[in-house]
Amino acid sequence: MSKRALITGITGQDGSYLAEHLLSQGYQVWGLIRGQANPRKSRVSRLATELNFIDGDLMDQGSLVSAVDVVQPDEVYNLGAISFVPMSWQQAELVTEVNGTGVLRMLEAIRMVSGLSTSRTTNPRGQIRFYQASSSEMFGKAAETPQRETTLFHPRSPYGAAKAYGHYITRNYRESFGMYAVSGMLFNHESPRRGQEFVTRKISLAVARIKHGLQDKLSLGNLDAVRDWGYAGDYVRAMHLMLQQDAGDDYVIGTGQMHSVRDAVRLAFEHVDLNWQDHVVIDADLVRPAEVEVLCADSAKARDRLGWKPDVDFPALMRMMVESDLAQVSRENQYADLLLTANW
Numbered sequence: 001m002s003k004r005a006l007i008t009g010i011t012g013q014d015g016s017y018l019a020e021h022l023l024s025q026g027y028q029v030w031g032l033i034r035g036q037a038n039p040r041k042s043r044v045s046r047l048a049t050e051l052n053f054i055d056g057d058l059m060d061q062g063s064l065v066s067a068v069d070v071v072q073p074d075e076v077y078n079l080g081a082i083s084f085v086p087m088s089w090q091q092a093e094l095v096t097e098v099n100g101t102g103v104l105r106m107l108e109a110i111r112m113v114s115g116l117s118t119s120r121t122t123n124p125r126g127q128i129r130f131y132q133a134s135s136s137e138m139f140g141k142a143a144e145t146p147q148r149e150t151t152l153f154h155p156r157s158p159y160g161a162a163k164a165y166g167h168y169i170t171r172n173y174r175e176s177f178g179m180y181a182v183s184g185m186l187f188n189h190e191s192p193r194r195g196q197e198f199v200t201r202k203i204s205l206a207v208a209r210i211k212h213g214l215q216d217k218l219s220l221g222n223l224d225a226v227r228d229w230g231y232a233g234d235y236v237r238a239m240h241l242m243l244q245q246d247a248g249d250d251y252v253i254g255t256g257q258m259h260s261v262r263d264a265v266r267l268a269f270e271h272v273d274l275n276w277q278d279h280v281v282i283d284a285d286l287v288r289p290a291e292v293e294v295l296c297a298d299s300a301k302a303r304d305r306l307g308w309k310p311d312v313d314f315p316a317l318m319r320m321m322v323e324s325d326l327a328q329v330s331r332e333n334q335y336a337d338l339l340l341t342a343n344w
Contacts, residue, residue, distance in 0.1 A: 006073040008032045008058060008080030008106065010051075013193040014133070015079050018236040023050050025240070030071045032056040032064075032080065058102030064109035068128070072113075075243050077131045078106050081163075084197050085137060088159035096162045103132055103166035107173045107181070116177045129180040129243045132170040135163040136187040136228070136254065136295045146228075146298040149185070149250050167250075174248050182242045184235075187254030187297045190317060191232040192324030199261060200229065200321060203268050208325035210279055211272040212333060218279055221286030223262040228254040228296045231312035231320075241306040254297020255310050267318040272326070 010031030137160035269276035
């Protein structure tokens with residue numbers, strides 16, 4: 001019997017890569033979506049014939065209980081979140097509801113359906129294994145570099161604080177109810193599917209548009225901010241591996257290599273033979289109220305216990321993203337030309 005997986009946030013970058021990976025492993029995959037009119041559902045449209053969708057909302061406990069009860073999953077991957085960190089200062093309460101309390105609601109749904117400490121019959125397919133998408137933003141003003149599973153948290157945004165709550169409540173349910181619950185403390189991971197509001201994708205798309213003569217300048221904030229950036233396709237493999245171990249645990253996932261925003265800019269512009277200094281301007285309004293200066297992962301535990309390592313390095317990742325956006329911008333230009341011709 002093939003395994004069943006339920007993914008929240010399936011229309012996001014990580015959700016789409018994870019769905020592809022699990023399908024390649026022979027899973028039956030369900031994606032939790034908030035209604036059939038989800039505008040980002042097109043991201044996984046190429047998998048539509050293989051995916052199943054079920055309605056649910058991380059802000060609605062009843063819908064989560066219903067979804068888990070109907071799907072009867074072997075594995076639940078909670079990737080659903082408001083993931084753009086700067087937004088968390090403008091909508092702190094909403095981000096906390098989704099990224100923090102939403103984790104609690106999903107854990108409660110699994111607990112109730114599994115019959116843990118209740119009178120209900122246990123899940124006929126066995127123990128449900130739960131993956132929580134924790135974040136390097138929990139480390140924030142890092143107490144040490146690189147950061148590992150034992151590094152103290154010091155979040156510097158409402159997003160990071162909410163993720164820290166989700167992380168701790170996941171551990172609490174593992175220790176309190178014996179639930180198989182895992183937190184993956186993933187450092188920044190990017191891809192051509194990244195939203196355009198994120199800095200790496202903002203850079204790659206701007207480079208493509210500048211190369212095609214559609215814009216001239218790229219506005220950025222702090223070029224000196226340093227991150228450990230990896231490829232999302234590599235990181236979803238780690239998520240899956242975490243749930244295949246004998247017992248649940250927490251893992252840091254990253255490349256262990258630090259790069260600045262300036263490095264990302266330079267690599268992207270060099271790929272199209274342009275000088276970044278001719279096009280990049282600094283906008284003070286884009287600097288975070290409390291900046292996270294240095295994040296770098298120590299993934300020794302994941303490498304040792306999971307046998308995981310990243311395949312795509314940062315220069316290759318930036319080239320991949322620029323190439324994808326060059327193709328996208330070219331297609332958009334061709335489509336616009338066809339419309340003009342048709343309307344003429």
